[in-house]
Amino acid sequence: MADAAGTPVHVYSRAVLRTRVRALDAAFASYPHDLHYAIKANATLAVVREMRAEGAHADANSGGEIDVALRAGYAPDQIVFTGVGKTHDELVRAVTLGLKAINAESPGEMERIDAIARAHGTRARVAVRVNPDVDAGSHPHISTGLRGNKFGMTPAQAHQMVTSMAARAHLHVVGLHVHVGSQITSAEPLRRGAEAIAGLATALAAEGISLEHLDVGGGLGIAYEPGQIVLTEAEYAAAVLPVVRPTGLRLVLEPGRWIAAPAGVLLTRVVDLKAQADGRWFVIVDAGMTELLRPALYGAWHGIEAVSPRAGAPIACDVVGPVCETSDTLGKARHLPPVDVGDLLAVRDTGAYGAIMASNYNRRPMAAEVLVDGAAWRVVRRRQTIDDMLQWDE
Ligand SMILES: *Cc1c(COP(=O)(O)O)cnc(C)c1O
Numbered sequence: 428m429a430d431a432a433g434t435p436v437h438v439y440s441r442a443v444l445r446t447r448v449r450a451l452d453a454a455f456a457s458y459p460h461d462l463h464y465a466i467k468a469n470a471t472l473a474v475v476r477e478m479r480a481e482g483a484h485a486d487a488n489s490g491g492e493i494d495v496a497l498r499a500g501y502a503p504d505q506i507v508f509t510g511v512g513k514t515h516d517e518l519v520r521a522v523t524l525g526l527k528a529i530n531a532e533s534p535g536e537m538e539r540i541d542a543i544a545r546a547h548g549t550r551a552r553v554a555v556r557v558n559p560d561v562d563a564g565s566h567p568h569i570s571t572g573l574r575g576n577k578f579g580m581t582p583a584q585a586h587q588m589v590t591s592m593a594a595r596a597h598l599h600v601v602g603l604h605v606h607v608g609s610q611i612t613s614a615e616p617l618r619r620g621a622e623a624i625a626g627l628a629t630a631l632a633a634e635g636i637s638l639e640h641l642d643v644g645g646g647l648g649i650a651y652e653p654g655q656i657v658l659t660e661a662e663y664a665a666a667v668l669p670v671v672r673p674t675g676l677r678l679v680l681e682p683g684r685w686i687a688a689p690a691g692v693l694l695t696r697v698v699d700l701k702a703q704a705d706g707r708w709f710v711i712v713d714a715g716m717t718e719l720l721r722p723a724l725y726g727a728w729h730g731i732e733a734v735s736p737r738a739g740a741p742i743a744c745d746v747v748g749p750v751c752e753t754s755d756t757l758g759k760a761r762h763l764p765p766v767d768v769g770d771l772l773a774v775r776d777t778g779a780y781g782a783i784m785a786s787n788y789n790r791r792p793m794a795a796e797v798l799v800d801g802a803a804w805r806v807v808r809r810r811q812t813i814d815d816m817l818q819w820d821e
Pocket residue numbers: 465467468486488509510606608609610644645646647681682683684685779
């Protein structure tokens with residue numbers, strides 16, 4: 428397949444995508460809930476369509492992702508819209524489409540949504556994003572629930588907002604939203620996030636303000652490194668459900684990474700080998716930060732394996748990309764079987780925040796994406812050509 432599709436290539440397993448979304452759904456089966464797949468994790472249409480085929484709904488983080496959701500076949504009332512900097516045009520689109528909920532991030536945004544809904548003679552469904560001041564315990568770049576982060580409103584602000592907005596004719600506050608971060612590997616931050624909105628919902632109910640749903644966001648982490656301790660889907664449900672159950676409100680979840688990451692590998696070929704002064708090797712491959720940004724952006728660790736391991740003693744190496752940045756390193760201080768130029772390596776768990784974070788830096792065309800379905804496979808996003816890449820230039 429790598430021969431036919433070329434490298435670098437992102438490869439997704441349809442079976443793993445389906446198994447994961449079903450497993451998460453099953454973990455919450457004892458309580459009314461909707462999974463809204465976080466499109467930003469992997470927005471390739473074929474992947475989003477698989478999610479829809481499995482009954483998941485959609486979480487969009489931009490106008491572009493709303494369009495991805497619509498093209499994948501979602502109805503507007505199956506889409507929630509999040510984002511810390513929604514533009515006027517994005518809000519007009521969201522309001523006029525009549526999305527299930529616009530997750531409002533600030534008092535100013537609530538006012539803008541109200542004004543747009545009034546101008547269009549409609550009633551916008553909004554949820555208020557609460558920043559619970561919870562440390563997700565993951566990388567600072569993907570923690571979103573601390574007071575100093577740019578996301579959401581304090582519980583007190585949110586309370587005041589909902590109370591004052593309850594009487595507005597063009598706003599319908601349908602829920603509360605929280606998302607404390609990504610790649611969360613312990614129950615505590617997820618439980619505390621849920622507690623913040625469940626507590627607020629209870630207080631609002633006592634004032635006679637009833638909501639439709641509680642949206643606990645995404646963030647469930649996966650084991651990138653062997654032996655890494657993470658939450659199972661059952662432990663996740665056990666952390667969240669007892670908190671939400673007493674409210675009686677429908678639960679909304681926005682999982683991205685947990686579903687998609689383990690469904691993908693990035694296949695890349697060795698293009699050069701170079702000895703380092705300390706006896707280790709540089710294994711230089713044809714994929715880099717342009718195909719997988721996470722190691723350069725967060726120091727993220729991804730497993731790297733030879734697809735057809737050669738016999739012999741393992742070599743100590745850094746697996747690096749071709750891009751002119753020292754941070755363009757896919758794996759530092761690794762051990763691989765002996766490799767040769769032309770060998771194929773697989774970088775693991777790249778199905779989320781992989782291809783979607785690609786760039787054309789160094790004028791590198793974006794990689795192809797392939798979906799494997801049993802013994803068959805097909806290209807679901809073709810490799811960019813040089814003409815594709817230059818088509819917007821004068
Ligand atoms: C990124 C994001 C998600 C998905 O996060 P994962 O860690 O991939 O599960 C869900 N909701 C919101 C609001 C997000 O920003």
